């Protein structure tokens with residue numbers, strides 16, 4: 001691999017410590033007992049550092065949903081047929097999918113990317129085609145992706161981030177759609193964390209206990225086949241999927257160009273883990289939106305030392321959990337920017353000190 005093809009190894013930007021320190025100081029001057037807005041304060045301070053601004057803002061939110069099919073679907077690991085991945089593309093573009101409703105409500109840009117679906121709907125207005133192949137290979141029999149396919153999928157994620165940045169996005173939200181991708185995500189996370197698949201394999205779209213046991217056995221077979229994978233890049237190539245790799249590439253690219261990220265559910269979090277393994281500098285750019293109902297997500301978040309914002313029992317994917325958390329982040333920014341300081345409002349501080357509002361305005 002030369003420098004051009006391994007762009008994902010390039011250095012990530014760092015949060016701006018001055019902006020974060022100034023935001024912290026401002027929080028402590030706002031008319032509330034210091035710390036009383038809890039994690040909303042921390043979020044505003046963190047976003048200040050990431051946006052290099054004392055007054056972070058989330059008016060311009062960009063959502064990319066990456067869709068792709070998985071060869072391992074042939075093992076009967078999902079409650080739904082593979083055709084749904086392609087069918088949902090039309091629903092994303094047509095405005096009827098959950099993420100389409102949420103994006104409209106948030107006033108967010110929605111970028112839908114078809115990376116390869118067996119039931120390919122062809123060109124659809126509002127769906128960007130970045131076809132890698134109709135599907136990954138069944139990783140119980142072979143590597144899911146060729147090296148060129150993995151590079152193409154990573155690059156597709158980075159291309160969405162370039163479009164987001166060019167549109168002035170202040171937050172990147174990544175989502176995925178792919179029947180059987182909880183099997184790929186659980187297999188990849190098991191390999192990356194050296195963790196038993198039984199801890200990470202869950203119901204996905206709705207398997208029963210017998211279905212989950214079968215899915216676990218399928219992952220165990222795949223892990224045995226790919227036990228000789230010698231690097232995390234190789235684990236991603238052999239066990240991942242096009243949409244998982246696109247999210248991985250997108251998260252790294254966000255950290256390289258300086259756009260904060262809100263990570264969605266189980267599959268997106270596995271992509272975030274892969275991104276940090278490929279380029280550890282991207283970690284500080286990733287905020288975690290919610291704890292999915294999918295078994296294994298809690299363990300994964302613990303392994304990443306991530307504290308998600310919400311726990312609503314969601315397990316849809318599509319970036320829906322992250323979209324639901326955006327208003328919370330917006331409120332954190334609005335409180336930070338809009339509240340009066342003790343001096344401005346003439347309210348006494350903690351030690352009884354009283355400020356003159358006229359002097360504060362001067």
Ligand SMILES: O=C(O)c1ccc[n+]([C@@H]2O[C@H](COP(=O)([O-])O)[C@@H](O)[C@H]2O)c1
Pocket residue numbers: 077078079080176177178179180181182183203204205206264265266267268292293294297314315316317318
């Ligand atoms: O985001 C999550 O936590 C999540 C948990 C369970 C299922 N999903 C979605 O369901 C699909 C994968 O489920 P499955 O059962 O086909 O592996 C895929 O399109 C995901 O977006 C998503």
Ligand SMILES: Cc1cc2nc[nH]c2cc1C
Pocket residue numbers: 080084088176177178205316317318
């Ligand atoms: C209908 C449907 C919608 C989805 N959105 C994300 N994953 C999904 C899986 C199914 C089955």
